[in-house]
Amino acid sequence: MFQYIVRRILIALPVLFGVTIFSFLIVNMAPGNPVEMQINPDATAADIALKKEALGLNDPLYVQYVRWLSGILHGNFGFSFSTHQAVTGMISDRIGPTLLLMGTAIIIAYLIAIPIGILSATRQYSWMDYLSTSFSFLGISIPHFFLGLGAIYVFSIVFQIFPTGGMNTLGGTGGFADTFNHLILPALVLGTGIAGSMVRYVRSSVLEILGQDYLRTARSKGLKEFFVINKHALRNALIPIITVIGMDIPLLIGGAVVTEQIFQWPGLGQLTIQSIGSRDYPTLMAMNLMAAVAVLLSNLITDVLYSVADPRIKYN
């Protein structure tokens, strides 16, 4: 297993390298440039050239790339073109809130999706099945911004239970309870969306298992239905669910952009949008790199989890 992981990581490195080249090219090919976005309107062409020179933007693209790459290898992600802050600092400020929001949303999604999915599979074509299928369609088809605004309207304005946005009460003492209170709405909105598609996966994969012979065997042993479902069926149904989790994790970084904006959650989503708007190459590249690492890493974790869930799967 250890060998397998090492091998996968070694394979991932050239992939990562390729990703950086591609994203560097694409980021630099986008029309507009950071200097035009930050310099004052009275600047002459000569000023802009000077500024470009200072930022190293006049060098050939490959020189810029090599400079960026050697920076990365030395742990230096560079400085933001627009705020002059270290990119690592800007990202590390944001990653905590994003992970908190993402993590909570995923947990909520699974807490909702797994029981509902199992229930609707074991009682196929019952009213419960129809209800949960409708829920899942709603979850999939309602866009996050719509759900977010609706949630703000209902819970913050009409019932005044939760704050409309932010992560802490301004001027308050802060603390876990306060953050938790701010977290609930965005996490629910994000979680409901994920749960929607998840319910369908859980349902169909449990349904498939329910027809298997070994479940009939389990029942004929006189095992209680609860154990048949939750011990024998669920474990085998986990494989496709794990695949979906693996696919969801990187998506959540991107999917959170809208939710973060609506709830003013200080995460990576807002930073990404601004960096694109100001063509802040160093920040954009760091975000790309991070997204690539997240995808590769979650693929690896997914594969490792397969063998945990199903001992028949072995890696050598």
Add this chain to the structure above:
Amino acid sequence: MKNVKKVVGAGVISSMLMLAACSGQSTKTTGNASGGKSSGPKTMFLGMVNPPINFSPVNSPDVASTFVDHFIFEPFLEMPAAQKFDPKLADSFESSDNQTFTIKLNKNAKWSDGQPVTADDVLFTMNLVANPKVETTIGSYISMLDGLDVKGKLPDGVTSIPSVKVVDQNTIQFKTKSPVDPNMIKEQLGTKFMTLPKHVLEKIKPEDLAKDPFFLKPTVTDGPFKFVVYNKDQDVQLAANPDYYLGKPKVDNMYIKIMQAPNLAAQLQTGELHMNVGIGIGKIPPEDFDRVKQLKNVRTKVEPTIGFQTMMFNTTKIKDAKVRQALAFALNRSKIVDKLLKGYGEVVDGPYTSINPYLDKSTNIIKYDSEKAKQMLKDAGWDFNKTLNLVVPIGNKVREQSADLITQDLQAAGVKVKVSTFDFPTIMQKGKAGDFDLLLMGFTFTFDPDMSNLYGKVGSYNFMRYNNPQSDELLAKGKEEADPTKRKEIYSQLQKIWEQDMPIITLYSDSDFDAISNKVTNGEPKISGFHDGIQNWDVDGAQ
């Protein structure tokens, strides 16, 4: 957005309630903008959309940053209304010949570390801005000083401006290249130039100044509020400066919250905000106006602005001024104001809105007339098979929607139009490259009427490639004229020329729509001189 919220309410409520129950009902709370107990500190909450980038009075690249700078640093003057000035750091700002100006500083002004604010600080800051090695966005505020080039910079190797001198600790004198309109210099240098503390910053190398951490967290300031913390894209927290020379502010904390525009209305309604800041960086979206007006806990305020949205003609592609005029006649601009701005806006032809004293109303001749437009196009020999490329920047909802109305109007006049939408960096590049036929773009300049940036042959926003030597000559003359009456004549003449040449048409100027909580006992957003007397702003903390 308003409709969205209403519709979704019923549909989602059931599932959301179910979910809320799953995660355990939370205890109460929603924002209580009064900050809690009546005896506790008073806090005012302002709502803003654009996040500030830095807090450098000499290098703030955008309106939001400059807006925050004004809470913590002091300009010489404030301008509460067009060309009316209140003293701030300067007790007086005078000249006998419109060329040599003397500023007397308020003797009580102190930095937050106890040092007095002196003429040396002013000189130091001016020299910094003029230093070719210093990255700055405010060069144009001092470019009229003798010895500086058009960008407000000294020649290489020179580090002090020859035309500025310290008379005594509280008096500074400077000389301009030629006599200037005192209103112009008071608006530019007077209300926008803010002094930095020499004793804190003098050791920093000029080329490193822009990157200095001081400008992300200013520690020594002289404004009514002190900088506490900036949580990026979340909020700027400021605290009252107890030693402020014009009196200790009445509120203890000033918090500027940053949020998406649709959230402004929601937070005003819940009481989490005391007001939105308006002035283009904290606008309530027009679709929320009706709802906000009906709220019981706020009052609203509508104020015309000097900002204006335009449609630029690429004069190298649409060469005939008659065609450009015809296209302008084809536009039903009042419809944009009525439908998209809910009536809170105005239609003018040129760059001066109704609150600008330089607006010559007699020059506004373009009235919507689709038939006339069609006829003018026929007379000018327009090729009706030609398709015009209308380029629209994203980021301003009303402007994006106005593109649809414009397209309809032009099509009604028989002109084929193709709309392409891009983000702002792309627009800047396309504008500079002249890669458009029609381009939508908005501006907010100053009350001062100089428009060289937009209409001048080498103006940085002259994406129209407008080139009329007569206009250039008058623009230069207007800038140098010191007598306001004569200036007015010059700019009236210019407005007539622009109306004829029609390189650019103003579509509309949208008014600021602000809401102020009933808890605010003093203070409201203003498009000019927002920070004037802000130390007297107060909230009722008893609620």
